[in-house]
Amino acid sequence: MTESVSIHLVETRAPKTLGDLSDDDLMLLVKADRRDAFEALMRRHQPLVFGIATRFLGDRALGRDVMQDVFLSLWRERGRYKASGRFRSYLVSMTLHRCHMVSRNRKSQDRRVSALARAQEETPHNERLPIDVVVEQERSRGLRRMLLGVPEHHRQVLILRFAEDLGLEEIAEATSLPLGTVKSHLFRGLKTLRKVVQKESSS
Amino acid sequence: MKCVDSSEVMRLFAGKLSVERAELVNTHFDHCDQCAVLRDEIGAMTSRLQHDPDEFKDEAAALEVMTLIRMGKAEKPEVVPSRFLFWKSWQTWLLVPATAAATAVLMMVLWSPTKQDATDGFQARGAETINLNAWVSLQVFRAGKNGYEPVRDVIAADDALAFSYLNRSDSQLRYLAVFAVDNQGEVFWYYPPNVDAGNSPGSVSVQSGAQPIELPEQVAHHLRIGLLRIFGVFSKDPLSVQFIEAQAGRDFVTSQTVERMTRVSLPDVGQYSLLLRVENEMDREPN
């Protein structure tokens, strides 16, 4: 199953030249219904969206659903994007919007890709990873759980800043928050996270 | 300088310190092991949030998305000009007496309540605080087998909806946006119908008058089963789709359900909202 999937991926890989284009240039092609350009764009940003959603929701399967949903609506609403060199912020704000909604409604009735997705979830993702990577992942999974102890609007900036390494300005753009608010959310988020971590390690 | 406390280290991490102060604190770390330990502890905590580069790479998930797109499952809702269908539906009503009676009911629905509200708005409040909501209303129709039927409270998930509006603001409210929010907070656009490319999407210019006016398109979305609230927002200036959507998103987060979300917090608008129940076609009684 896994093997046939990767063979298929090799066949459908976008031409190398597409990978060299900027996000905005790719989106221009996407607006002209170019699926190969969309695929290139998705390959570039899929881990970002998946990572944010998983950390925000504390659940890899939900994070995966959100990621697929975000890209499906990016395609569906491809006409809406205006090239401004801010594609990443645009994508991140779509991701956060989804995450907030999902966290309000944890029911997973929205699994548009459910059958395939479930089969994937049942396969442990890190099967073939070296042991130290697995240990490290366990560690970060523990922290991910603790992250859930941080209020959502603080949590989102913590994730963007420290997990995804976005700049403060970019976070402000993606969250539609003033820069000062982003900074104080970060400060408060850090404070809460530290408390949660300290409590966890002392118990 | 004096030693820093953890709160100041976190302010440093959050970019909240002034450039001068940040420089001082950083210099202090070079000389004070105790404070450097504090910095390293917080640095270690944040670095644990980072992931190994492949942790969130999921080619299979990406492939599933591409498959849906290739199958055409991720396309926009279809938009059909409805003028012809409207005409056809009127024709049907004229031919069938029973449905002609429904027409009369529909006209009353369109007229009486709003007229009453508008008068109340005028009398109860001064010129400045006139309730703009009282001037506007929206009627929802679903495309059925025998033409258009006014919607009271139930629609099917893939019903094509059409709208007529009543705008008695005497040209004060000149733009209209029609959209729906479901109980997952997802926004579906009806007017403008196709939030599209180059032309900046925004609410569209509408007329005002004493007669209901129909919108030119019918739109079908694949809606979720459950509650759905339809909003008609009439504004003095055009509002962008993104702006409205962002505001609606925030309001949904605050109210948590569309039952409670009766308004979108937008300044200087007249709005009308209608709560509907979305059902499967199968579940509906044939009519």
Ligand SMILES: [Zn+2]
């Ligand atoms: Zn010190």
